[in-house]
Amino acid sequence: MDTRRMKIKICLVGEAAVGKTSLIRRFVLDDFDDKYIQTLGTKVSKKELTVPPKDGGEGVKVDMTIWDIMGQKGFRELLKEAYFYGAKGVIAVADVTRKTTLDDLDDWIEGVYSVTGKIPIQFMANKWDLKDQAEIGEEELTQATRAYDSAFFFTSAKTGENVESAFQNLAERIARDKLTKKDAA
Numbered sequence: 001m002d003t004r005r006m007k008i009k010i011c012l013v014g015e016a017a018v019g020k021t022s023l024i025r026r027f028v029l030d031d032f033d034d035k036y037i038q039t040l041g042t043k044v045s046k047k048e049l050t051v052p053p054k055d056g057g058e059g060v061k062v063d064m065t066i067w068d069i070m071g072q073k074g075f076r077e078l079l080k081e082a083y084f085y086g087a088k089g090v091i092a093v094a095d096v097t098r099k100t101t102l103d104d105l106d107d108w109i110e111g112v113y114s115v116t117g118k119i120p121i122q123f124m125a126n127k128w129d130l131k132d133q134a135e136i137g138e139e140e141l142t143q144a145t146r147a148y149d150s151a152f153f154f155t156s157a158k159t160g161e162n163v164e165s166a167f168q169n170l171a172e173r174i175a176r177d178k179l180t181k182k183d184a185a
Helices: 020-029 073-084 099-103 105-116 128-133 138-146 163-184
Strands: 004-013 042-051 060-069 089-095 121-126 152-154
Touching: 004 020, 004 105, 004 163, 020 042, 020 060, 020 089, 020 121, 020 163, 042 163, 060 163, 073 105, 089 099, 089 105, 089 163, 099 105, 099 138, 121 138, 121 163, 138 152, 152 163
Parallel strands: 004 060, 004 089, 089 121, 121 152
Antiparallel strands: 042 060
């Protein structure tokens, strides 16, 4: 039997300089550039993933479209309808060296929910290669993610640690959720 295919739109949210663009670059190109270049507007990337079969069923090929948005709040309000429309999942990114970036994610997620309704959220605590300077630990992340029934990963766009796993985890949650709803219909 042919493998099922699914297209999903993912949005990355978080304050400026948390590493959203670097995470996408690591995930899509397996590359890292430590020069900071502020995202102006939005940038769209694509990658295909395979969600393995669950309970002996069939696997799913997921065409993931990943939207990166600049982190300035005013811009978010201005373009949130267009940016978040059609999103099936969100990656909420915090910088482990700046606790305020975790606190600010609630506003980002509420902005997404106001357009999409409740969709799966995946938290990434990025820059884990700087863990000796971390202001965010497992306790803070557990507390922040509990309200969204979300998993979290400590990631490093620089080293690649947990980047693939975090994107894959979100793709699997979305695919399985969509397939469960389709099978129930």
